[in-house]
Amino acid sequence: MTDAPRTLADAREWARVGTELVLGAVADIGDGEFDADSMLPGWTRKHLAAHVAANADALCNLVHWAATGEETPMYASAEERAAGIAKGPAMSAQELRAWLCASAVKLARGLDGLTAEQWRNKVVTAQGRTVPATELPWMRSREVCVHAADFGTGVSFSDLPAGFLTALVDEIAAKRGLTELPDGPLPEVAAWLAGRPHALADAPELGPWL
Template sequence: MTAGTRTLADARAWARTGTRLVLDAVADLDEAGFSADSALPGWTRKHLAAHVAANADALGNLVHWAATGVETPMYATPEERAAGIAKGPALSAGELRSWLADSAHKLGESLDALTEEQWSHEVVTVQGRTVPATELPWMRSRETCVHAVDFGTGVSFTGLPDGFLTALADEIRDKRALATLPAGPLPEVTAWLAGRPHSLADAPALGPWL
């Protein structure tokens, strides 16, 4: 599955699945659990939660851009993204859960409100890519599904939708310019491609992605 074959409906469904997985991943965390390390080096679960919540807010800016035509970058300044992540440790478990849920709900509502014409409007991502608004649910599905695993509370790549894993593996393989992939189950190959822990034997180490 490639960008040409995954549909907007696919991406929106995967984003909803990822949101549910993220909220479930943090549902039972107390202060100590939130303050514990995530699977991402140097980040606690509080850092990760703040990142995922801030991502929803940032993507909401691009939805606003697509809906109104008013240029609204994901982040006002390069420092704003880092500041959002950094404030995570200062928030309580309840505040982080609320931010995650409220930001995801607001993003979902704003996406629901886009018209067919507005979905085709172009916006610019934080990486400087110009994309139609139809790419935004795919961007959100990557953030939520992969980071749901990174919380380290029980979600794994085997619990992610097969269609999502296929689309993600295709995308990362192309971006990493890999001609061949190691043999193995799709979830393990995708985890390897994303630079996450996997069970593949003799697969070369890859740097982190996302």
């Protein structure tokens, strides 16, 4: 683990890379293969695509909050969040790809439009944390980078930026209260911490994260 701080520019670049990986992953999925299981238990690729798209829409609400001061929660309720994921299976592959792309573009444009002052404005996440808007790109980068691998199209943690993986390891290890980590390549340690498939020998099983 490291004490090196991640910057806003870092997080924005990681979100961009992760978005490209997600869009590339869904482009590689045939229309008839979206109903197949993702790497997440109980979720098909359609569930996962809907979740990632709905996450961008929800973060757009926080961008609006930061830009205008108008309180706009990520989700009106837990039921609304679940409904966004649940509608995925009823959508076509074309509709899901379009939603993923449009929501990502809208979020990126919204972030581009924030002023230096607006980036410092506080918003409240779906988990109830009060954070400055500068945290939004990091929140998005976690979603797109980690979930890009969950589509099961060949994207793995080794495809993710090293700086992102280091920041992810720092965050998850702290949240899990881990002071010692198993030896191994950074992508494998990050995958293990995130509760994803990994190649570490004798590492204890961890519960799911994200």
